[in-house]
Amino acid sequence: QIDSARLWGSIHETAQFGATAKGGVRRLTLSSEDKQVRDWFRRACEDAGLEVHTDALGSQFGLRKGRDMSKPPVGIGSHLDTQPTGGKYDGILGTLGALEVIRTLNDAGIETETPICIVNWTNEEGSRFAPAMMASAAYVGDFTTDDILSRKDAEGTTVGQALDSIGYRGDKPVGFQKLGCFVELHIEQGPILEAEGKTIGVVDSGQGVLWYDGKISGFESHAGSTPMPLRRDALATLSEIVLAMESIAKKLGPNAVGTIGEAVIANPSRNVIPGEIAFTMDCRSADGAIMDALDRDLRAAIAEIAARRRVEVKIDLVWRKPPTHFDPKLIAAVENAAKTLGYSSRRITSGAGHDACNLNTVMPAAMVFVPCKDGISHNELEDATQPDCAAGTNVLMHTVLAIAGV
Amino acid sequence: QIDSARLWGSIHETAQFGATAKGGVRRLTLSSEDKQVRDWFRRACEDAGLEVHTDALGSQFGLRKGRDMSKPPVGIGSHLDTQPTGGKYDGILGTLGALEVIRTLNDAGIETETPICIVNWTNEEGSRFAPAMMASAAYVGDFTTDDILSRKDAEGTTVGQALDSIGYRGDKPVGFQKLGCFVELHIEQGPILEAEGKTIGVVDSGQGVLWYDGKISGFESHAGSTPMPLRRDALATLSEIVLAMESIAKKLGPNAVGTIGEAVIANPSRNVIPGEIAFTMDCRSADGAIMDALDRDLRAAIAEIAARRRVEVKIDLVWRKPPTHFDPKLIAAVENAAKTLGYSSRRITSGAGHDACNLNTVMPAAMVFVPCKDGISHNELEDATQPDCAAGTNVLMHTVLAIAGV
Ligand SMILES: NC(=O)NCCC(=O)O
Ligand SMILES: NC(=O)NCCC(=O)O
Numbered sequence A, B: 001q002i003d004s005a006r007l008w009g010s011i012h013e014t015a016q017f018g019a020t021a022k023g024g025v026r027r028l029t030l031s032s033e034d035k036q037v038r039d040w041f042r043r044a045c046e047d048a049g050l051e052v053h054t055d056a057l058g059s060q061f062g063l064r065k066g067r068d069m070s071k072p073p074v075g076i077g078s079h080l081d082t083q084p085t086g087g088k089y090d091g092i093l094g095t096l097g098a099l100e101v102i103r104t105l106n107d108a109g110i111e112t113e114t115p116i117c118i119v120n121w122t123n124e125e126g127s128r129f130a131p132a133m134m135a136s137a138a139y140v141g142d143f144t145t146d147d148i149l150s151r152k153d154a155e156g157t158t159v160g161q162a163l164d165s166i167g168y169r170g171d172k173p174v175g176f177q178k179l180g181c182f183v184e185l186h187i188e189q190g191p192i193l194e195a196e197g198k199t200i201g202v203v204d205s206g207q208g209v210l211w212y213d214g215k216i217s218g219f220e221s222h223a224g225s226t227p228m229p230l231r232r233d234a235l236a237t238l239s240e241i242v243l244a245m246e247s248i249a250k251k252l253g254p255n256a257v258g259t260i261g262e263a264v265i266a267n268p269s270r271n272v273i274p275g276e277i278a279f280t281m282d283c284r285s286a287d288g289a290i291m292d293a294l295d296r297d298l299r300a301a302i303a304e305i306a307a308r309r310r311v312e313v314k315i316d317l318v319w320r321k322p323p324t325h326f327d328p329k330l331i332a333a334v335e336n337a338a339k340t341l342g343y344s345s346r347r348i349t350s351g352a353g354h355d356a357c358n359l360n361t362v363m364p365a366a367m368v369f370v371p372c373k374d375g376i377s378h379n380e381l382e383d384a385t386q387p388d389c390a391a392g393t394n395v396l397m398h399t400v401l402a403i404a405g406v
Helices: A004-014 A032-047 A092-107 A134-139 A145-149 A159-165 A192-196 A234-251 A288-309 A328-341 A355-359 A386-404 B004-014 B032-047 B092-108 B134-139 B145-149 B159-165 B192-196 B234-251 B288-309 B328-341 B355-359 B386-404
Strands: A051-054 A060-064 A074-078 A116-120 A181-187 A200-206 A208-217 A257-259 A263-265 A276-285 A312-321 A345-350 A365-370 B051-054 B060-064 B074-078 B116-120 B181-187 B200-206 B208-217 B257-259 B263-265 B276-285 B312-321 B345-350 B365-370
Touching: A004 A032, A004 A092, A004 A386, A032 A051, A032 A060, A032 A092, A032 A116, A060 A092, A074 A092, A074 A355, A074 A386, A092 A116, A092 A181, A092 A386, A134 A145, A134 A355, A145 A159, A181 A328, A181 A355, A181 A386, A192 A200, A192 A345, A200 A328, A200 A386, A208 A234, A208 A288, A234 A257, A234 A263, A234 A276, A234 A288, A234 B234, A263 B263, A276 A288, A288 A312, A328 A345, A328 A365, A328 A386, A345 A365, A355 A365, A365 A386, B004 B032, B004 B092, B004 B386, B032 B051, B032 B060, B032 B092, B032 B116, B060 B092, B074 B092, B074 B355, B074 B386, B092 B116, B092 B181, B092 B386, B134 B145, B134 B355, B145 B159, B181 B328, B181 B355, B181 B386, B192 B200, B192 B345, B200 B328, B200 B386, B208 B234, B208 B288, B234 B257, B234 B263, B234 B276, B234 B288, B276 B288, B288 B312, B328 B345, B328 B365, B328 B386, B345 B365, B355 B365, B365 B386
Parallel strands: A074 A116, A074 A181, A181 A365, A200 A345, B074 B116, B074 B181, B181 B365, B200 B345
Antiparallel strands: A051 A060, A060 A116, A200 A365, A208 A276, A208 A312, A257 A276, A263 A276, B051 B060, B060 B116, B200 B365, B208 B276, B208 B312, B257 B276, B263 B276
């Protein structure tokens, strides 16, 4: 059994790095707050006797030796960055839970056959730089390191510049640390486990993701003197797109979602009809055919709206992540650990993307979910209970022990 | 006849203060660009022999003596501030046209019975500080000077601070310069004169304006894991409000418009459902009953949308300006001047608000319109011809001479 109080202490100690007035965390990837939590994590790994390295994209790896060092380690971990108005658990539970597993094994003097490596992946959230799960995507070869290093945030700062500014451009090439498999603990970020009174979610699949950048070019004109029929209003156009996306996602059933999270009017003024808007779109489904339908229906709706309103709408697909199907043997290992420990559990699909989804494309991977209050995440009010966090960490540890061998 | 080339030269010389790449002007009120054009205007007034004063809200007054100094002067002028992406004529034609009238009278050695005062009113546009036509509203007593001085822009800078920062908080109290009447020359900012091939618009009325500040409070949550039916999406709410306003304005007929010009998502992120949006609304009609209907229908639609989407929407009416009916005698004077000079003309309603609309509440006022290209205004592409600008300025001068007496 892991030390529930110690785990809880780590979560709340690190929550000071970027703490917000409403009890959440604002710790955008590669920000000064992110540097603070990275420094804390590195020291904690060193104190736990791990060999710590940082790769060229800033991901941190802490290695615990096994008896057979020829075997690639069992990877566990998650991320320590957050949304602009994020919570204390998203990513953090999985990273500090992995640290807690190491500390518990150390205290109990348990040696494993296979080494264990705990990881803090850079920019999982995708809020400052696109795409989300950036570093693990580069790790599995979806993007080159140079491509990722040149990605820019809204201020035009590149990933490379941001890494240098906090001193976290590591000396190890991306992929230097081979892993044999990867298990990630996370809060559910949805309402199902709580509603059904289950403690453990055995994640068997994850939604695919489509991310788009959009730009609407209408025509700025005077709010008072431009008759309604003559307008080419960028905001009215966006409004129709937002509602079309909503109805397309609803029509495609419970297994589809669509969101416009960002929209910025250029040079806004009260008495000027908006002429130009930049926006982003996020569409998801666990079903590849539904993803295709989302893309097709959305493009058709946008084309119709743009033509009718005599405006130009440009849509760029900037990221496409197919649905994930986790490794059956690892899924069974998680399920078995939950059962052995006496926790109630159910199979579940992840609504969010996770680094484990990327790793699953090149190695066996799986995930452990615990409930979060009202299913709320990406919100400062995100909450989870200490017993649930401890239960998930115990399941993580027993899964690792089953794979790594004692 | 005024000097068309000199007028055109003044317009294009001052267009350098805040010139944009697309040929427009960005000269927000009380900005450093506004200081530049004010300095230019003050020197030009002094060179024309006027006695120049600035009031406590930065409005500039240039007085040309008349034979009977016991009579309150005939006021002419407009404003030199622009929208963030504004043009070279909106307000500028009326202010520099007034200067051109003075220069022409000087050159011709014409003395008038009544003095003439040319005015550059502060913050006509209302883009940086609300409401629009701020200084002329204070002049007529709609707001106290202290109230206006404390108004803030989006950065939290007050009007008072902005005046001090460019050295234009004048030593004269607002209202120090009595005026007997006011005539304002302006581009139409709409498509009617051009479409009908008329040179002069004799403005007999102006639309009323309703300005609102709005705030939507929904709930931030995860774009991937929050099912569509559970969302309380602030942007989807805004979208319905935008489209409801559009259809209400259309339904209330050709004599009503409604615009949402500003909308800002708080802490936006691609994968976060927007939780909070601040926005503004601008509704207008020349008919008071239609203004009431706009207000009533909009509030009802917003209440229905908010309740159905389980979000909170707050609406504050920050400005209400009733429709304007200009002075019949001055309207006739403008019409007569156009006829005498041989210009085609028609009566017209102003879609935009103007300082003359404020002044009309306490003294006789009227306006002269000239066509602008495709009716485009509040846009860097705003355009007008040199002959039309000269024609409008001639009509202004002859109207003034008729009122002031030679
Ligand atoms: N777990 C999580 O919230 N990941 C962020 C990436 C995404 O799913 O949008
Ligand atoms: N003339 C003009 O564009 N005024 C700005 C105020 C408004 O009508 O919104």
